[in-house]
Amino acid sequence: MQTTGNTILITGGGTGIGEALAHRFHDLGNTVIIAGRRMEVLQKAIAGRPNMHALTLDMDDAAGVIAFADKLTTDFPGVNVLFNSAGIMRMEMGLDKARDLSDAEASVASNLLGPIRVTNALIEHLGKQQNAVIVNVTSGLAFVPLVIAPTYSAIKAAIHSYTVSLRAVLKGKVEVIELVPPAVQTELTPGQKTNERFMPLDAFADQVMAIFQQTPTPSEILVEGVDFMRNAEAEGRFDDTLAAINPFLK
Structure with missing residues (x-):
């Protein structure tokens, strides 16, 4: 993936991981559009950042997603990254x-x-x-579930x-x-x-951006520590890893 010269849509770009990556890609000179349900949150995320834009999007509304895509590609016909x-x-x-x-x-x-x-x-437009790039954000829990978040883990x-x-x-x-x-x-x-046991957001975003700038970009972006879960089954330690992240099962 090229890291400059893009027009990038980031859903959930008003908070958390989405916002952190939106800011970093914007810092590299990309045009960035963030989307989410709450415009006030989105406006706060783009404040003081020329060429960064906000659009409302409710992904639970199937017809609304289609209307959103039509508006996005009309207003930003060069969008090439999702x-x-x-x-x-x-x-x-x-x-x-x-x-x-x-x-x-x-x-x-x-x-x-x-x-x-x-x-x-957006797939026909991106094609x-x-x-053109599609980046799907999953989780280490896609590979070893947190049993008190079973649906979230299964969806990832x-x-x-x-x-x-x-x-x-x-x-x-x-x-x-x-x-x-x-x-x-x-x-x-x-x-x-x-939570001090979790990775600081800035450190996460910094590592992610460094990996994105590798040539070629890996098909999976894995920051420090997440391979503990990503490779648990392949390395024959799935049961131990499941127990480690779900200690209350004992």
């Missing part, structure tokens, strides 16, 4: 009994259908662009698989990259931003 970064994380307790599935259903709508819809709405595994399929189908047309974060200090869940 970062699917938006998402929510809901904790779910009590898998051993019947329960309210509203959190699971919301996660599927936002974290699975959302990026699939956005990709689908016509030079240096699904997006990993979906990314593999996209990469195979789009070979030679659109570069497809998977970004696999570890636990990062963001506001994704309560208390996460100040």
Whole structure:
């Protein structure tokens, strides 16, 4: 992936990982459009940054995603990079009994259908662009689940698989990259931003950008420490890793 001269859409670009990467790509001289539900959050993220733009997007609204894509490609016809970064994380307790599935259903709508819809709405446009790239943000939990976030973990595994399929189908047309974060200090869940066991956001973003500037860019962006989960099954230590990240199972 070239790291300059792009027009980049980053969903979920108003907060967390999306915002941090939006700022870094903007610092490199790219035109960056961030998208999310809350315009006030987006406006704060782009404040004081010329050539950085904000558009509202509700990925739960299938028709709205299509309308968003039409507006995006009309206003920014050169858009050639899509970062699917938006998402929510809901904790779910009590898998051993019947329960309210509203959190699971919301996660599927936002974290699975959302990026699939956005990709689908933009894929023909991207296929016509030079240096086109799709970056899907998954998680170390795609490879070893956190059992109190089972739907979130399962969806990230699904997006990993979906990314593999996209990469195979789009070979030679659109570069497809998977970004696999570890636990990062963001506001994704309560208390996460100040958890000292998690990777600081700036350190994460710095490592990610350094990897993006490698030639060629790896198909998977793996920062320090996340290979502990990414390679657990291949290295024959899945059960131990599952126990390590879910100590309460003991």
